[in-house]
Amino acid sequence: MIQLTTPVDYPAPRPRIISYANRLFFMGSCFSVEVGEYMRQAGFRTEINPFGIVYNPLSIAQGVERLLDGTLYGAEELFLYDGLYHSADHHGAFSHASESETLEHINHALLQGRDALMGADCLLFTWGTAFVYSTQEDDRVVSNCHKLPERYFHRRMVSVDTLLSVWIPIIERLIASAPERKILLTVSPVRHLRDGAVGNQQSKATLILFCKALVEHFSDHVYYFPAYEIMMDELRDYRYYADDMTHPSSVAVSIIRQRFADLYIAQELHEAMDACLKLRRRMAHRPLHPDSPDAMLFETQTETLITALRRKYPDIVLDDLP
Numbered sequence: 643m644i645q646l647t648t649p650v651d652y653p654a655p656r657p658r659i660i661s662y663a664n665r666l667f668f669m670g671s672c673f674s675v676e677v678g679e680y681m682r683q684a685g686f687r688t689e690i691n692p693f694g695i696v697y698n699p700l701s702i703a704q705g706v707e708r709l710l711d712g713t714l715y716g717a718e719e720l721f722l723y724d725g726l727y728h729s730a731d732h733h734g735a736f737s738h739a740s741e742s743e744t745l746e747h748i749n750h751a752l753l754q755g756r757d758a759l760m761g762a763d764c765l766l767f768t769w770g771t772a773f774v775y776s777t778q779e780d781d782r783v784v785s786n787c788h789k790l791p792e793r794y795f796h797r798r799m800v801s802v803d804t805l806l807s808v809w810i811p812i813i814e815r816l817i818a819s820a821p822e823r824k825i826l827l828t829v830s831p832v833r834h835l836r837d838g839a840v841g842n843q844q845s846k847a848t849l850i851l852f853c854k855a856l857v858e859h860f861s862d863h864v865y866y867f868p869a870y871e872i873m874m875d876e877l878r879d880y881r882y883y884a885d886d887m888t889h890p891s892s893v894a895v896s897i898i899r900q901r902f903a904d905l906y907i908a909q910e911l912h913e914a915m916d917a918c919l920k921l922r923r924r925m926a927h928r929p930l931h932p933d934s935p936d937a938m939l940f941e942t943q944t945e946t947l948i949t950a951l952r953r954k955y956p957d958i959v960l961d962d963l964p
Contacts, residue, residue, distance in 0.1 A: 648875045652868050658908040659824045659865070660764055662686065662957035667762035669705065671697050671770030673830040673869060678766070680899045683922055684915040685951075685958040689762070692755025693785060694733020697770035697830075699852065700800060701785035703808045704731060709756045710815055714749045717741055723788060730777075730784040737788065760819065766826040768869075771834045772799050772848040799845060805852045810859060817863050825864045826906070827853045831873030831898065833888045846870060867905065869898050914955050921947055921960075 660666070666688045668678035678690035693705045708731070720727045726737040727744040736751070738744045759765070774783050775795045787795060817823060829849045833842050853866050873882070873890055880887065882894040890898065903912065924944055929937035952960060 647878070650868050650871045650876055652866075652905065654905045655824075655865055658906055659826075660686070660906045661908060661911065662914070662955055662959075664763040665689075665758065665761050667759050667765045668768070669693075669696065669765070670702055670768030671695060671830040671832065673770070673828070673832060674766060674768040676895050677768075677899055677902055682959075683919055685918040685955070685960060687959045689755060689758030691733075692751045692758070693731055694735050696733075696785045697834075698772065698774045698783075698785075698800075699767075699769050699805050699849070700774050700783045700808060701731070702767060702769070703812055704783065705785070706759070706812055706816075709752065709759045710812075710819075712753075712756050714752065715745060717745060720744060723790060726788075728786070728788045730782070730786060730788070733786055734788060763820070763822065764824045764826065765816065766828065766867075768828050768830050769849045769852070770830040770832060772805075772845040772852075773797055773834070773837070774800055799841075799848065802848055802852045802855060805848075806855055806859075809852075809856060813856065813860055813864065817860070823863065825860070826867055827856060827864060828867040829853065829870040831869050831890050831894070835888055865906075867902060869902075872898050872901060914951070914958060917947075917951055918958065918960070921951065 662685065664686070666678070666681055666686055668674040668681075668688065668690045670691070672695050675690055675695065678688055682688040682690070692709065696702050696705060715729060715731075719731075720729055720741060722728075722741075726739055727741045728734070728737045729744070729748055732748060736744060736747050738747065775787055775797050776783050778794055778796055784795070813825060816825065829846055833839075834845060835842055837845070850870070857864050857866050873894060877890070877894050877897065882891050882897075883889065884891050903915065907915070921944070924947070927940075929940060931937055948960060951958060
């Protein structure tokens, strides 16, 4: 048979590092949401982006340090712009017209995220870009500019050495608090073309070299998942891209998520994952006539399936199901 792709071969850890007994923590770019939501839907105990989507490793580092320290946000850390109170550390989903509501939202997510991080067995960080925005006033790296005028910020690409100087102490803290903890790193397959194709490749290359250095430095704890390489080499065709030609299509995302599961989750759990995902699709079905005998039978059969899945896999998380 003619080979139509160049497969990305990457060694899987032995034993596989993710099971239903683990608590998972995802943080980073929108790709962390894609994988994290997939794992959540498949029944894993999962926390995703307590600061919202964050793209660069320095902003992610600031968030992780804040979670580790547990320092709540105060009103002095917010700013009012265009009728909303914002935090430069957070996605716009945390912004509200009320200062108190914004703080409550941010600090609730911080406390919940801290508990999840401290209890997590496996962490996944997804880097989107090596470019960072910093304030002109005090050179503080921000996660979100919230559409403020560009004159308030300057933008630069950070070096591998700078990233390592920030992240090595953080990973040392993460491992010291949980010596069995595993950390997965990946580079988002989404292309950032603001600086053109060359700028995107330079940024991604910086992130890939950064990951390589961390894996070598923490060889017993840190692993690399080649999401970007799978997209660029195995799925090197525009049919695998969304309409904007920068984001992976839903088919591409599904392929990459499956490769993630194959690498890091024991094969015997794939059946349970498939059953859980199938069950959620079943739950999404809305009968045309809810009071009909067929609809009531469907509901009874669904409840039986849920009970059987919980009995067979006691650690599976189905809290949002009846």
